[in-house]
Amino acid sequence: MFETSEAGANVNMDQLKRQAAARALEEVRDGMQLGLGTGSTAKHFVELLGERVAAGLKVIGVPTSEATRLDATRCGVPLTTLDEIDHLDITIDGADEIDAELNLIKGGGGALLREKIVAAASDRMIVIADDTKWVPTLGKFPLPIEVIPFGLGATRRAIEKAFAECGVSGQMAVRKAKGGDKDGHVFVTDGGHWIVDAQLGQIGDPARLASALSAIPGVVEHGLFIGLASSAVLAGGEGIRVIERRKPKGD
């Protein structure tokens, strides 16, 4: 399904992200419980949602990171936790790569663990992105793997074994923080873990790789989101494309 973009071809990436966020906001209804994603695209959604809340919309959100918690608070979006409510209606989040099955690579911003917990607790997950995130095959974006620092050598060897079994290979690097007083130090997630980014190039069977990585004890979570996204809103120079997942979530 295609929709016409008002902005035409000369929009910059940030405008495209905002357009995708605005389109997803049309799905939000009074009384909904929302998962709030992390990243520059999700930040647009939180800001636009804040404007609707200021105008009287009644919603409550669960943030997927401390950064989003701060943004949502600044924008006046009421927040709760997954301990206080029993489900979420929609999670709206960005992605680093999206394929035709709506499998995703996420975690470029380091929030993959909370993002996956929140998405899994939601009836629907709407992915919002500029259309450069749409790829024929996942893997060009380095796959984030959240790990426990203890025993990292053993965990890395187990990850390499899982890669070989799944027909992929590539360099791994422990993520470093960029900017601020933590610049150059190891990046630490909101959960206190580290991230290993794996440069795989192409992931032929993302579901198989996801299962193999999940089975490794030192791996807390990985950035392959398989079967979680219900739809993707992609904004490009030609307009907005909304892609629905063929099978409903949970099937």
Ligand SMILES: O=C(CO)[C@H](O)[C@H](O)COP(=O)(O)O
């Ligand atoms: O997974 C994420 C954070 O962990 C983000 O959703 C992903 O990195 C996309 O970010 P952006 O909207 O800034 O391109």
